[in-house]
Amino acid sequence: MAYHELGVPADRARFSLIAPHSFLSSRLAGIPGIKAPLLEEFGVRLVAYDLPGFGESDPHPIRNLNSSALDMLYLANTVGVNDKFWVLGYSSGAMHAWAALRYIPDRIAGAAMFAPMVNLDERRMTKEERQKTWEKWVTRRKLMYFLARRFPRLLTYFYRQSFLSGKHGPIDKWLAVSLGEKDKALVEEPHFEEFWHRDVEESIRQGNVKPFIEEAVLQVSNWGFSLADLQVQKKCPRKGILPWLKYMYSQAECELTGFLRPIHIWQGMDDEVVPPPMTDYILTTLFGSPQGPLNSTLDATDSATATG
Numbered sequence: 101m102a103y104h105e106l107g108v109p110a111d112r113a114r115f116s117l118i119a120p121h122s123f124l125s126s127r128l129a130g131i132p133g134i135k136a137p138l139l140e141e142f143g144v145r146l147v148a149y150d151l152p153g154f155g156e157s158d159p160h161p162i163r164n165l166n167s168s169a170l171d172m173l174y175l176a177n178t179v180g181v182n183d184k185f186w187v188l189g190y191s192s193g194a195m196h197a198w199a200a201l202r203y204i205p206d207r208i209a210g211a212a213m214f215a216p217m218v219n220l221d222e223r224r225m226t227k228e229e230r231q232k233t234w235e236k237w238v239t240r241r242k243l244m245y246f247l248a249r250r251f252p253r254l255l256t257y258f259y260r261q262s263f264l265s266g267k268h269g270p271i272d273k274w275l276a277v278s279l280g281e282k283d284k285a286l287v288e289e290p291h292f293e294e295f296w297h298r299d300v301e302e303s304i305r306q307g308n309v310k311p312f313i314e315e316a317v318l319q320v321s322n323w324g325f326s327l328a329d330l331q332v333q334k335k336c337p338r339k340g341i342l343p344w345l346k347y348m349y350s351q352a353e354c355e356l357t358g359f360l361r362p363i364h365i366w367q368g369m370d371d372e373v374v375p376p377p378m379t380d381y382i383l384t385t386l387f388g389s390p391q392g393p394l395n396s397t398l399d400a401t402d403s404a405t406a407t408g
């Protein structure tokens with residue numbers, strides 16, 4: 101497993117942050133747009149890594165989100181992160197962050213999510229909620245979603261005609277997305293274009309289409325868990341002699357289940373890749389209603405980027 105470190109060294113780290121990347125990206129992305137001095141100012145050690153088959157990481161053909169969480173745990177142990185660490189997820193890479201919250205919660209200090217994607221087949225997602233996201237997508241993205249679910253082998257043709265063609269191309273075409281005006285202005289800037297080309301070239305280093313198909317299928321398949329499993333709930337003993345005996349022994353009538361540590365979510369209101377209705381669903385599912393202030397901020401910084 102290949103990884104890349106940014107920020108402060110291990111012996112100076114106040115916070116350890118592990119970041120899986122999104123589709124058609126690599127460990128080099130880290131947190132797109134982040135400046136090293138900012139990480140150093142807050143004592144952050146950032147460890148970004150290549151997903152299986154991406155960049156310099158070995159393939160793992162039978163991977164799932166459980167194994168993805170275990171990969172993250174293995175990486176943390178390997179680089180000497182012995183305490184709890186924060187996990188970062190942005191866009192489609194968020195599914196690996198969700199998996200960490202579900203499968204290795206005892207090692208996670210909290211999560212930072214930027215426009216996090218969820219599976220449109222979430223069991224609690226209504227038809228209306230699903231439609232609000234679907235209608236924001238361009239026709240090509242809908243086609244890629246359909247093929248990933250029904251005919252994943254056909255993705256080979258589209259991928260080899262685009263990012264595996266050996267040529268550079270525009271981000272919106274390669275990721276089958278529609279960009280807002282601010283995102284269009286950003287991707288036309290020379291420094292972003294340089295970052296984008298370098299990241300894609302590293303992502304496709306092995307020239308193997310299979311890891312990309314696996315990642316696309318993983319996004320639209322059964323994740324093995326639902327976001328509702330992460331919701332904090334009070335679980336009380338059921339009626340009956342065994343639950344009663346357990347209660348008498350432990351004196352703990354109820355216990356909290358779900359992910360019990362902080363989850364911070366940022367969402368661009370003009371995002372058409374992961375549109376706001378998807379985040380609305382996440383908030384409703386995890387929290388029922390907002391648990392803190394929801395601030396609408398007009399930001400003119402150059403640190404944001406569109407990813408798929």
